[in-house]
Amino acid sequence: MSCGDPHETDCREVLEEVYLYLDLECTNDHRAVIARHLDECSPCLREYGIEQEVKQLVGRCCGAETAPAELRERLRRKLAELVADGSREFQPD
16 A cells, blocks of 8 residues: 655555554664654554554453464464555455
8 A cells, every 4th residue: 555645664664564563563763663654644544543443353352362473473474465465355374
């Protein structure tokens, strides 16, 4: 996805890393870059809002359960593929 406007950080890169941003799993410097992008790009901000809602829903449904590291990594790769393809459909492996 790209909004078509020029940004310091590409929309695709921001959306590929939105879960790392939400989970506080990236460096403070990279968090600042993503936050700056979200502040100036309303299409990405809308997408971020959707991702945030999904994360909250999963948190409510799963409580304190922790997914195995292998599953988390597979999901991250799949989400990155979906963002790269611009696809909204999730096809489990």
